[in-house]
Amino acid sequence: MLTLRRLVFATWLYLSILIAGVLYIPFLLGTRRLNNRLIALWACTVRFGLRLIMGVRIEVRGLEHRPTGASLIAAKHQSMLDTVAPFLFLEDPCFVMKKELLSMPFIGWYGAKAGMIAVDREAHASALKGLVRDARDRLRQARELVIFPEGTRTEPGAEPDYKPGVAALYRDLEMPCHLMATNSGSHWPAHGIRFNPGVVVFEFLPPVPAGLKRGEFMRELVERVEGASSRLRG
Numbered sequence: 001m002l003t004l005r006r007l008v009f010a011t012w013l014y015l016s017i018l019i020a021g022v023l024y025i026p027f028l029l030g031t032r033r034l035n036n037r038l039i040a041l042w043a044c045t046v047r048f049g050l051r052l053i054m055g056v057r058i059e060v061r062g063l064e065h066r067p068t069g070a071s072l073i074a075a076k077h078q079s080m081l082d083t084v085a086p087f088l089f090l091e092d093p094c095f096v097m098k099k100e101l102l103s104m105p106f107i108g109w110y111g112a113k114a115g116m117i118a119v120d121r122e123a124h125a126s127a128l129k130g131l132v133r134d135a136r137d138r139l140r141q142a143r144e145l146v147i148f149p150e151g152t153r154t155e156p157g158a159e160p161d162y163k164p165g166v167a168a169l170y171r172d173l174e175m176p177c178h179l180m181a182t183n184s185g186s187h188w189p190a191h192g193i194r195f196n197p198g199v200v201v202f203e204f205l206p207p208v209p210a211g212l213k214r215g216e217f218m219r220e221l222v223e224r225v226e227g228a229s230s231r232l233r234g
Contacts, residue, residue, distance in 0.1 A: 002196075005053055010193040012049040016042060021106030028113055033092075035113040040087040047088065050081075055197035056187050060089050062204035065178065070139040073178045074166050074221055076229045077148035078156060078185025085184075085202060086146060094138045096131065096147040096165065115141075119165070131165055132172045139173070146180075149221065153190035156183070156233050160226050167214050179205040179221065181228030201232045 020042040027038055050056045058081075060066075067073065068091055075082060086093045095111075099118040102108040111118075117134045120127050135145055149166040170177050181203045187196045205228055208220050 005055075006193045006195050009049055009053040009195055012053060013046060016045050016049070017106060020045070021110075024110065028109060032113060032115055035110060036087070036092065039110060039114065043084045043087040046081075046084050050188075050195075054187075054195045056195065057199050058085055058088070059199050059201050060203075061201055065204040065206055066090075067144055067178045067204075067207075069142045069144075070175075071144050071178055072135075072169055072173060072175055073144055073146045073180055074149050074225065075146055075180040076182045076225050077150055077153050078182060078229075079153060079188035079190055081184045081188045081200060082148070082153075082182060085200070086144075089202070090144045090146075092141070092143045094143040094145050096135075096145070098151075115143075117145075128165060128168045132168060135169055135173060145169075149225075154185070155190055156185040157230070160222055162218060162222055166221065167218055170208075170210075170212075170217055171214065174210055176207040176210050177217070177221065178207045179225050179228075181205060181225050181232060183229060183232035183234075186233055203228055203232060 020038070024038050027034055047058055050058070066089070083095060094115055094117060096117045096119060097111060099120045102112055102118050115138060117131060117138065119131055138145055147166050147169065149162040150160060151163045151165070154160070166177070182201060184200045187198050187200050189195070205224055208217060212220065
């Protein structure tokens, strides 16, 4: 029965991407705000199917630490859901994403319209400079800038590998770094369709204050995000 539910939800998910992707095409001529509202509407569809078919509920904790307006958020990344759910509880999220995603139908089109920041990971130093430049631009628009420090989805419990991009943003933007932990990978896998019933938690943690040295910042980031994510995993 669980295998059947997984197949049904996977069908629901990819059909929703296809249907929304086609129906939203005319709105690519509209504003970025409208585009993001449509993405949020699609995210509601995903949440509904996830709850109805898979018995997975999404819970957001630590709302007293949730930022609004111009802010930097470093988030744990375990599943595709981590790029969908924030549209349900952040005002105007902007994700740092791999440049390769821009070439994908639907994801690339709407990601570009949404003003997401695309990073060429092969460019190294120049990529970091471009990341900081684009981040400043998005912050002037009073957006919540979400970066996944590991750069890709990781399995729950895997050894963390945090990349330098988040440290560059923290240093050059000279602002607090908000933290978000999750156990999403326990219910929505990094790869494949082995979805599992339960509660996906996104938890905002107290922010890391501005001004720490790079090493101290990275230790705080890794220890707190990994510790909270492990606790949520149980």
